[in-house]
Structure formats: structure tokens, C-alpha cells
Amino acid sequence: MSEPTPRQAPATGSGITCREAIDFIMAYLDNELPMEQRHEFERHLSVCPSCVNYLDSYQRTVTLGRETHRGNTDDVPASLLKAIGAARKRSGSA
Numbered sequence: 001m002s003e004p005t006p007r008q009a010p011a012t013g014s015g016i017t018c019r020e021a022i023d024f025i026m027a028y029l030d031n032e033l034p035m036e037q038r039h040e041f042e043r044h045l046s047v048c049p050s051c052v053n054y055l056d057s058y059q060r061t062v063t064l065g066r067e068t069h070r071g072n073t074d075d076v077p078a079s080l081l082k083a084i085g086a087a088r089k090r091s092g093s094a
């Protein structure tokens with residue numbers, strides 16, 4: 001086993017930063033995060049509601065992306081449909 005590269009521990013002792021946590025999210029959801037980092041990540045989530053929110057919406061986006069392949073358009077934002085409709089109307093009347 002190779003020695004892990006030494007890392008600078010944050011002076012605050014609060015583990016990873018929000019930026020690092022966000023970097024970890026993708027690997028975390030793919031179960032590719034090393035146990036140590038996974039632990040740090042979960043520890044950060046336990047003290048940082050905004051990252052929990054981010055993870056939640058990220059997870060939803062990923063799920064949505066997968067459902068799109070099944071032709072599910074129910075979750076297209078109404079504002080987007082409105083914008084498309086307005087664009088069509090505009091080009092039709094011009």
C-alpha cells in the first residue's frame with residue numbers, strides 16, 4: 001500500500017470546505033469516493049445545510065436526467081414551456 005499524500009488540515013478543524021464537498025458529490029453518488037473522503041463529506045453534510053440542499057437538488061437533477069431517456073417530459077419546468085410557446089408565437093406573427 002502506498003503512503004497517502006500529506007494534506008493540509010484546515011485550521012478550523014471543520015473538515016472539508018463547501019467547495020470540496022461539492023467536488024465530492026459526483027463521486028459520492030457514484031460510490032467512487034474513498035472511505036476517508038466519504039466520511040469527511042458526510043461529516044460536512046451534518047453541519048452544513050446548504051450542502052445538503054445542493055446534494056438534494058443535484059441528486060434530483062441526476063434522477064431527472066436518467067428519466068428523460070424514458071421520454072418523461074412531465075418535469076419540464078413550466079417556465080421553459082412558456083418560453084418555447086412565446087418564441088413560437090412570436091415567429092408566427094412576425
Ligand SMILES: [Zn+2]
Nearest residue numbers: 018021048051
Ligand atoms: Zn457546505
